[in-house]
Amino acid sequence: METLGIIGVGQLAGYLIAGLRRGGDRRRILLAPRNLQTAKELALQHQCEVLDSNQAVADQSDIVLLATRPEQSLPVLQKLVLREDQLLLSVAAGVSLKDLESFAQPASVARCLPLAPAEVCAGATPLIPKDPRAENLLKSIVTVVTVETEEQFEMGGVAGCIGGWVFQLVAELQQWLQQAGMSESQARTLAIETFHGATGLAREKPELVLQQQADEIGREGTYTKMFIDDFRARGGFKALHDSSDALLANLEKA
Template sequence: MTEALGILGVGHLASYVVAGLRKAGDNRTIRLSPRNRETSEALRQTHGCEIAPDNQAVADECRVILLAVRPQHLDALLDTLTLRDDHLLISCVAGVSLDAIRQRVGPARVVRTLPLACAEVGEGVVPLFPDEATARELLSPLGRLIAFDAERAFELASMAACVNGWTYAFLDRLSEWFAGQGLSPEQARELVVHSIRGATGLAAGFPERSLRGISDSIATPGTYTRDGLDALEARDAFGAWEDACQLIKDSLDS
């Protein structure tokens, strides 16, 4: 029998996790904490979730719990929660280490993850630390699950959420340019989104090929692709992305 899932902290992350699970055909019982009543009620009506009377009721009725509160709300929640040794707590709390949570939850087992917004459609990266069978089974339908055996590697991988958000802004900028050249906004959006989807699809389909190798096989001398790539590299366009990543890493390390 499929384990029921309890969710403590019903906000955006919980919403797209629930939507992603249901889209993947996961019909398990999902019990929600009641604090964000509006969001919990929307998930109840849209995805058949149940709303528990309080946080402890979620823990009492569900062995597997997704912890999805903001870091500043974590202490207040854990101060009032009692967990058992058969509980699996899957923490989505950004920036809070495994040890820091373990010290607060007694005998419960703890793992960390951080699904992206695209988990709602079963796409993107789902980092997991450490690897654990029940968590892997639950989270795998939400995207490409990558398990890590070191927390530092997991923290680096969690930056994918930031890169994901930046990518939408980049796609918007390109879409606006194509629309400015005469395409309809709908055509421009579809053109850009599916061009990027095609690029990532090809890369995923040939994991043995280096990403630079794929680029060089397309951007051959004398092509428009090569000319545009040379212009981007001359302006260190990709260096700005590295700078943004380093900014986030420095914040995580501090």
């Protein structure tokens, strides 16, 4: 099994490491020493090793996961010496393949964007380009959606950010239920399982056309239809589309 080295040991790296171990991946994982306390904690919790430099991690790894902040990625990469047999896998939003390749040569390069749900082996990530080594690493923790263009990849980034927004939406529903008289436990469970039930049904039945399912549930005369129409009239769906467009524009400019 290929050795994984991680440069940029922060929150996202923690999600990925936890997901890999939860999914049964027992490969050797090497951590760079920046954010040393975090690296030591992850090493202790998930049987990783902390090395003394970024280059030491690169030298001993088959796959190098670049998980630094986007603005730090190229300066960090510029100082690394990589080999032809290595894969550099970047999770930095907005940093293009072209820019990564210019500093990572002669290694091969791919981009992915797994987020917080990876910690519990859930969620999805776009991947560009198609790469069997990246897919093999990621498949135990997230659903991998291979895309053909970086524009599509940035669209995947928008979807990932909306995944974070879903937490806010669930929290808002919980708060409304509590304000309406439910206990915190009741409201939390009902809010979470409402979303989990809908996405679970869609996942288990890939033949379902999502809009058709929404129309079937929200038939004329139902309270669901009443809610959907009111939400649309208040600009709820338009706001989602407009905010998605704005975020995509920012990602493409990065």
